[in-house]
Ligand SMILES: CC[C@H](C(=O)O)C(=O)SCCNC(=O)CCNC(=O)[C@H](O)C(C)(C)COP(=O)(O)OP(=O)(O)OC[C@H]1O[C@@H](n2cnc3c(N)ncnc32)[C@H](O)[C@@H]1OP(=O)(O)O
C-alpha cells in the first residue's frame with residue numbers, strides 16, 4: 001500500500017465562514033463551497049479549492065466534536081490534518097495496523113465529507129501529524 005495524491009489539508013477554525021473570507025480576501029482563493037454540517041462527524045465544513053487540492057475548513061459541531069480540544073489549545077485555529085487518497089481504504093487500514101500504527105475509532109472506514117470512506121491514523125504514530133486516508137473517488141469498491 002502506498003499513499004496517493006494529497007486530497008486536502010484540514011484547517012480547524014472557530015468559524016468556517018470567516019475563515020473562507022480570509023482565504024478569499026487575503027489569497028484570492030474565492031472558489032469555496034457553502035458551509036455544510038456533518039452532525040455525525042461533529043464538524044461544519046467549507047472546502048476552498050486551489051488548483052492542485054483543497055483546504056478543508058472545519059468548525060466544531062456539537063459537544064462531542066473531535067476538534068473541540070484542538071481548538072481549546074489553538075483558539076484561533078490551525079492546521080489540523082492532511083488527507084491522502086488511497087486506492088483501497090480497507091487494504092490501507094490493514095497496512096497501517098500491520099506497520100504498527102493506531103487507526104482511530106473502531107478502525108472501520110466511515111463516510112467522510114467527500115462521500116467516500118475514510119480512516120484516521122493517530123498522530124503519535126505519524127510524527128505528530130494527524131493523517132487521514134480516503135478512498136480515492138471513483139476507484140475501488142466501497
Ligand atoms: C471525516 C470528515 C472530514 C473529512 O475529511 O471527510 C474530516 O477530516 S473531519 C476532521 C475531524 N475529525 C477527526 O479528526 C477524527 C479523528 N480525530 C480524532 O479522533 C481526535 O482528533 C484525536 C484522537 C486525533 C485527538 O483527539 P483529542 O484532541 O480529543 O485527544 P487528545 O487531546 O488526547 O490528543 C491526543 C494527542 O494527540 C495530539 N493531537 C490531537 N489532535 C491533533 C492533531 N490534529 N494533530 C496533531 N496532534 C494532535 C494531542 O496534542 C495529544 O498529544 P499528547 O502529546 O498526548 O498531548
Ligand SMILES: [Co+2]
Nearest residue numbers: 010056083132
Ligand atoms: Co479531512
